[in-house]
Amino acid sequence: MFQSFTVASRPEQGPPRLAALRAQMQAKQVDAFLVPRADAWQGEYVAPCDARLGWLTGFTGSAGFAAVTATEAGVFIDGRYRLQVRNQVADVFTPVHWPEVQLADWLGERLNAGQVLAYDPWLHTASEVEGLRNHFTPLGIEMHPLENLVDAIWDDRPAAPDAPFFAHPIEFAGVPHGEKRAALAADLQKRKVDAVVITLPDSIAWLLNIRGNDVVHNPVPQAFLILNAGGGATLFARTGKVDDIRDHLGADIAIAEQAAFLPALADLEGRIQIDPKSAPDIVASTLTAAGAEIIAAMDPCLLPKACKNPVEIEGMRAAHIRDAAAVVNFLAWVDAEAPKGGLTEISVTERLEQFRSASNALKEISFDTIAGAGPNGAIMHYRVDENSNRPVKMNELLLVDSGAQYADGTTDITRTVVIGNAPDDSAENYTRVLQGLIAISRARFPRGVAGMHLDALARFPLWMAGRDFDHGTGHGVGAYLSVHEGPQRLSRISDIALREGMILSNEPGYYRPGSYGIRLENLIVTVKAPVLAGADDRDMLAFETLTFVPFDRRLIITAMLSPDEAAWIDAYHVKVLHDIGPRVAGDTAKWLTQACAPL
Template identity: 50%
Template sequence: MTSRFQTFDDPTSPATCAPRVAALRDALRGMGVHGFVVPRADEHQSEYVPPNAERLAWLTGFTGSAGTAVILLDKAALVVDGRYTLQAPAQTDVSIVTPVALAEMTAEAWIEANLPEGGVLGYDPWLHTRDGVRRLEEAAARAGGKAVAVERNPVDLVWTDRPPAPLAPVRPHPEALAGEGNAGKIERIRAALAKLKGDALVVSDPHNLAWTFNLRGGDVSNTPLPLGYAIIPREGRPTLFLDPAKVTNEAGDAVGAIADIAPPGALAAALDALGHTGARVRLDGATAASALARQVEAAGGSVEVGPDPISLMKAVKSAAEIDGSHAAHARDGAAFARFLAWLDGRAASGGLTEIEAVERLEAFRAETGALRDVSFPTISGSGPNGAIVHYRVTRSTDRVVQPGELFLIDSGAQYEDGTTDITRTIAVGEPTPEMRDRYTRVLRGHIGITTAVFPKGTSGAQIDAFARRPLWEAGLDFDHGTGHGVGSFLSVHEGPQRIAKTGTTPLEPGMMLSNEPGYYQAGAYGIRLENLILVERREIAGGDREMLGFATLTLAPFDLRLVEPALMTWDEIAWLDAYHARVRETLGPLVDGETRGWLERATRRVG
C-alpha cells in the first residue's frame, strides 16, 4: 500500500547544511553584505509553499511551516515557535545553525544582539511584508547597522537545482458549492473598498484570489491554490495575473465575463499604471510583499496597508459551504471510523508502524471516491514522536507502535464540498494513570470550548483559557493555539479567526475553526484532541445580548479507555455521551457491519 499524496522519504538532511550555508556566505561576500534573512515564505507569505520556494528547508534542513534563519558571515540562528522546538534541532546542523525558541528571542532581537557594528543585513523584498521590513530595519539600526533590499535572492544564486515554478491547471469551483457567484463577490469587495476610500485592491493572498473568482488550482501541496495576483479597482474590470499555461478553458470562460487575465510579468506594469494615476492602493498587511508597495510608491501612488477585506468575507461561510462541510464531515467520519476500528485490531496484533497507519487512513478516505487530497501531511506519532507537535513521519523516523504507548493521529482531507481536520489520541495496550489524567484534562478543555456561550464581539483570545483551565489546575499547559480557522475546499489553516492568546478577530456566525487542546510529555507521549466547530447564534431566554456558541462538525469517537470519569463534571460527561450518540447515529448507516459493531462499543455511555 502506498500514499497518493504523501511521501515518507527524508526531505532534507542535516549533513547538507554546512556546505550550503558556506556557499551562501560566499555569495553574501560577493554582494557586499554581512548577513541575510531567510524566512519560511514565498511571495505570498503562504503556509504551504511550492518546491521552488522552500529556501529555508533547502538551506538549513528544517521543514516546519514557520521559521526564520538569519545567516551572518560568522554565525547563524534558526528561530522557531513552540511547535518546532524539538523538530528544529533534529533537522539542522546545530554546529552551523543555532536553533532559537521564539518565546525566548525573536529573529529581530537576535539580529540586534549579533549583527556587527556597521553590518549590512540583506533581505528579499518579495519575501517580507512592509511591517516585516520595518522590524528588520529597526533591529539592524539598533545594532548599529542597516537592512537593505537585494535585487536577487542569494539563496537562489547558490541553489543550482532549484525546481521550476509550478504550473498546475486552474479550474472553476462550482457556484453550487461556493454559494455565491464571482460577480456578487466582486461587488461586495468594491463596496468594502469604497468604505476604505481606496481606489484599488491588490489581492496578494492566493486563498483570497481563489475564493473571489471561484477558482481552484494545485500549485502547492494540500491546498487547491492557483498562485497569482489580482487587482480589483473600485471601478472597471479586475485583472488576474496568472500564467496562461495553467488557465483551463473552463476557468477562462468562468472568469472572462467579469475580469481580464494577464501573465504574471504584466503585474509590474499594472502597478506602475496605478501609481502614475496617483491611486490609493490597498495592500494586505499579512501577505503583500514589501516589493509591491515599493513599486506603487515609486510610480507616484500611495499605499494603505491593512487587512484585506476579502479575508473576513471568506471566513464567514455561505449556507452552501456549511451544508457541504456537514456532508464532507459525515463522509470523512465514516472513513475515519473504519480506520479506528482497523487500528484497534492492527495495533493489538503488533508490528504496526506509523507509516502503515498513514497509508491505511488515506486508503479509507480514497475509497469514498471523493478525496481530492489530504489537507496537510498526516501527523502519525507513536510514543515520543507524538510529543513533537508537527511531527512528520519519514522512513528514518518511522516507529513501531508499542504496547503501553499512546498513538496520536492528526489528519485531514480535501473534498470538493469541504475541508476536514481531526486529531485523536489512541491507547495501545494499558494506559498509565498519568496518561488517563492528562487525556481527561485535555478532553475537558476541548469540551470547555465546545460548550462555551459568549456575546457577539468576543474574540478567540477571550475564550482560549477555557481550553487550558483543566491543565492549568494541575500546573500544565500546551505551547500552541487552541484553534485555527478552516477554509472551504481551501486552506486547512485559515485566518483571520483563531482561538489563541493572539486571536483578536471577533468570532462571527458562519466561521469555522478547530478546537484542539493538547498536552505533550517530551520523550514520552503526546495528546491532542481536535474537532472542527462552527460559530452559530444561541438564543438564551431572558438574555439581553446577542449570544454565540459552537456546533461540532467532526464526527469520531474519543478513546474511552483514556477517559477518567472521576475527573469530569456531570455536565461534561453528559456532553460526551450526547456527542457519542450523535456519532453512532450518523455514522452507523455509513459503515460496514464490522465497523458498526466496533462503533457501538467505542461510543458506549460513560454516565
C-alpha cells in the same frame, strides 16, 4: 501513500552550500542575508522551487528562517522544532531559539554601523521590512533589497508549478464571484479607495471561486490580483495556468502574465490598499515609487471568507460525515490490528489515507498526518519519516491528527486512543482534555467575544491540576481551502470577534515528554445561539459541532465528569451512531456500537 515532498540538503551538503552563499554575499558586498521559509505568497506551505531554507540548511519545519553573516549562520526556530533542527542541519548552522531571541537583536549584536543587511523583497512582508528598518536605521545599518542569492547558487532548482487553475463550482461556493467582487468594490468606493492589491492565494481562490494545485495539501492558486473600485480586476498568473477558467472568470476580469504584475503596480494612481502583513515588501516599494498613496488595511477577503455562507456550511457538514466514516473504519481497524503487533506510524498513516480514498471523493489530505505512538505523541507537530518511524506498541497511547480535502469541504480531526492498558495518569489527563473540548463545544457567548476570551475554557480543567498545553486551542479552517485559515482563532492572543459562519478547530491537548501525548479535536462552526427561556434579551452566539467520531471511552474517568459533561458525551455518541452508523458495516459497525455505548 506515505511520501516526502520536502526539498532539503543533507548535513554534508550544508557546508559547501553555505560557503557558496557567502561567496555571493561577498561579491554583492553585503554583510548579512536573510533566508526565510516564506515564498512570495506568504503561505504555510511552499512549492519545491521555493523551499530555499530547506535547500540551504536542511531544516524542513513549517516555520523558521535563517540569517547568514560572514562568520555565523543562525537558523531561527520555535519550540516545536528544537529537537528536529538539531537532527537536520549541519554544525555550520547554529539553532537560535525564537521568538525568545529576536532577529533584530541577534543581528544587532553582529553587525556594525555602515554594514549592509540584504533581503529578497518578494519574500518578506511590508510590515516585516518596516519593523527591521525602524530598528536598524538608527544603528547605521543599511537594508538593501536584492535578488535572491540562494537562487543564484541553486543549480538544480525545481521548476515553478505549472498545473492549471480550475473553477470551484457554484454548488459548493454558494455565491457567484461577481457578487463577491461587487461587495468588496462597494466598500472601496465608500472609503474612497481606488483599488486593492490582493496577494494571498486563498483570498484570490475565494474571491474568484477558483482553486489550484500549486502547493501541497492546500488547493490554492499562486497568482496576484488587482481589484478596482468598479468591481473589475486583473489576475496575474504564469503562462497557461488560466486557460481553463477564462469563461468562468468572464469579461470583467482581465488576465495578464505574472511578470506584468510589478509594471501594473507602477502604473497605479490614487489611493491603493494593501495588507502590509501579507503583501511582499516589493509591492509597497513599487507603489511608493510610483507616487500612489498606500492605504494599509486588512486583506478585504479575510473576514467574508472566514464567515462561511449556508452553502459552504452545508458542504462542510457533508464532508465531515463522509470523513467521519473513513476515520471510524480506521479506528476500528487500529483497535483490531494494533494488539497483534506489526503496526508502525507509517503503516497507520498509509492505512488512514486508504480509508479516505475509498470514498472516491478525496482530493488530497489537508496536511501531513501526525501519527505519534508513545513518546512521539508528545511532539506537538511531529511528522513521521523513515528514520523516526516507531512501532505501535501495547500499553501506549497513539495520537493521530489528520484531515482531508474534498470538493465540498476541508476536515481536521484528532483522536488519541489507547493500545492495551492506559499508561499511568494518562486517563486522568485524557479526561481533563476532553472536559476542555466539551467546555468550548457548550459555550454560549455575547457577540463581540473573541478567541482570546474563550481560550481559557479549554484549559481550565488542566489548570486545576497545574497543567497546560503550549499551543492555541483552535485555528480557523477554510471550505475546500487552507486547513489553517485566519483571521479568527481560539487563542489567548486573538482579538478577532467571532461571527456566524466562522469555522474553527477545538483541540486542547496535554503532552508528557518521553511518555505520551493527548490531543482531541473537533471542528465547530459559530452559529446564533438558541434562545433560552428566561434569558436576557442579548445577542448570543454558540458553536455547532461538525465532527462526529467517538472518543475512547476506555480513557474517560466518569467519576471526574459533571452530570452535564457526561450527558454531553452520551448525546454526542448518540449522534455519532445515528449519522455514521449507516455508513459503516460488518465488524466496524459492531465496533462503533460499542464505542458509542452510554457511559
